[in-house]
Amino acid sequence: MGSTLKKDFMAGYIRSDSRSEWKEGAVTTQKHTTQARGPIIDAVTLDSRSVDPGHDQNRLDRSREELRMLTGKLLTVQDEERRRISRDLHDDVNQRLGAIGLQLDSLCRHLPASSTLIRRRIGAIRRHVSRLSDDVRQLAYRFHETTVEDLGLAVALQRYLHDFVKRTGIKAKFIKPHSAMPIPPQLATCLYRIAQESLGNVGLHAQASQVTIQLALLPDAVSLTIRDNGVGMNPDDVQSRTGGLGILSMQERARLLNGSVEWHSTTGAGTDVVAHLPYPVEAP
């Protein structure tokens, strides 16, 4: 009976001339077993070649950079898609619902005074259409930052927070910046998305009763803090990126604008998400 065992390896060692060298390859052992004795190794083959770890590191760095560019593109495409869906919902679907409402009103007006039952039924349909129209408008806000573009980040965040409180029952407080200095649109959009994603996490994971959002305009940067009083989390999970897509996409969005997002949390003591985005440097 014989068997072959192959083990790949990569090893670094210091040569007699004090320089280091890396080798990779495989060790193959062939052994056979006799009845009387244990395994007998027939042959050990060493197959190796020198490698330049710097070269592999460069390849790794390049793949990481490509992956980052791809993530950036994906986020942009996702934003464009959301913007389109939001506009369709707001400008098309909602307008049509409005038109149906008006037609129902007109139908009611043309009914003979005796048709009380039909009038009541049409009234009920009218209220349904109205509620549907409100929901569609909320959905459009949630999907996209047209509100950020139209109303500015502070107002858009306040509206979103209002909607969040209604949906989740979690109390919310918004601390506005002292000045009304305009925030560059790409920074505003990024912070709006980070707020959406973080509030989503508060609603889903934190078991919090209170959330505070603070928007602050610093001399050279804008910062957004989302603080909850929930169960907290292990920030090491964030560091090692074992989290879901939400945390990853927040970090990537901020990185694309040379900014950062940090999580400060202790188990049982809530979570602070702090996004920090520098103002873009004007081209000379």
Ligand SMILES: Nc1ncnc2c1ncn2[C@@H]1O[C@H](COP(=O)(O)OP(=O)(O)O)[C@@H](O)[C@H]1O
């Ligand atoms: N505010 C928070 N409170 C408690 N845990 C959180 C909070 N935010 C994030 N987490 C934890 O981090 C994990 C990763 O979050 P995320 O990347 O958004 O992915 P997902 O929400 O899809 O699980 C969550 O599953 C949750 O365990």
Ligand SMILES: [Mg+2]
């Ligand atoms: Mg999430």
